[in-house]
Amino acid sequence: MEKKPCSNSLAVKTSHVLPPDTNTHGTLFGGKLMADIDDVAAIAAVRHSRQPVVTASTDSVDFLAPVKEGDSICVEAFVTWTRNTSMEVFVKAVTEELLTGERKVCTTAFLTFVAVDENGKPTPVPEVYPETELEKLLHENAPLRAEERKKRRSNSKGLADRFGTNYPWHSERNL
Numbered sequence: 001m002e003k004k005p006c007s008n009s010l011a012v013k014t015s016h017v018l019p020p021d022t023n024t025h026g027t028l029f030g031g032k033l034m035a036d037i038d039d040v041a042a043i044a045a046v047r048h049s050r051q052p053v054v055t056a057s058t059d060s061v062d063f064l065a066p067v068k069e070g071d072s073i074c075v076e077a078f079v080t081w082t083r084n085t086s087m088e089v090f091v092k093a094v095t096e097e098l099l100t101g102e103r104k105v106c107t108t109a110f111l112t113f114v115a116v117d118e119n120g121k122p123t124p125v126p127e128v129y130p131e132t133e134l135e136k137l138l139h140e141n142a143p144l145r146a147e148e149r150k151k152r153r154s155n156s157k158g159l160a161d162r163f164g165t166n167y168p169w170h171s172e173r174n175l
Ligand SMILES: CCCCCCCCCCCCCCCC(=O)SCCNC(=O)CCNC(=O)[C@H](O)C(C)(C)COP(=O)(O)OP(=O)(O)OC[C@H]1O[C@@H](n2cnc3c(N)ncnc32)[C@H](O)[C@@H]1OP(=O)(O)O
Pocket: 042, 043, 046, 051, 052, 053, 054, 055, 056, 057, 082, 083, 084, 085, 086, 087, 112, 114, 116, 120, 121, 122, 149, 153
């Protein structure tokens, strides 16, 4: 498969922050922003692989600044690194107070997507290569983040096995 540059997958969505996406603080719901992040990141992953993808994980989403009603929010995403079937996507969200032009980075996040075939099985993706300084930095550090994800996934699996599938109202609540 032919290698592709990070820029090939760039996806951007700018929207006006309006009710009903705002809460009682007059700011954007965190869950709405997370849904937008997943949406834009998925488009970047499909642009890179040109195959159906699933979200395998989100590292963390830190809400660094509130996004106020009336502001705009711009979510951008691109593939930073690939292994065999998985793709790491970096996302940055910038909020802008439209009347003053003041901008703040309100969130950054890393998500991992896996390309799947018609049976939902992981399938190989093309390699990605960085061009800009920022892309190179993200690309170089990606294997360390992937290693952390591997450990986290293993811990999550361990916890899932330990908790089992009982509903909370079942009598056996001891772990
Ligand atoms: C009408 C039709 C239109 C079609 C038009 C086409 C366009 C279509 C666009 C769709 C765009 C929408 C995007 C929706 C995005 C969702 O909303 S998807 C819903 C939420 N996600 C899910 O339900 C995923 C559920 N999980 C799974 O299906 C499986 O666990 C996975 C993720 C496919 C992995 O499968 P597995 O058999 O466990 O695979 P395994 O061999 O262990 O690992 C495969 C790769 O995944 C990586 N991986 C697995 N788990 C993790 C993890 N937790 N963290 C990081 N990496 C992981 C592994 O490291 C490995 O990477 P590589 O070394 O191959 O690069």
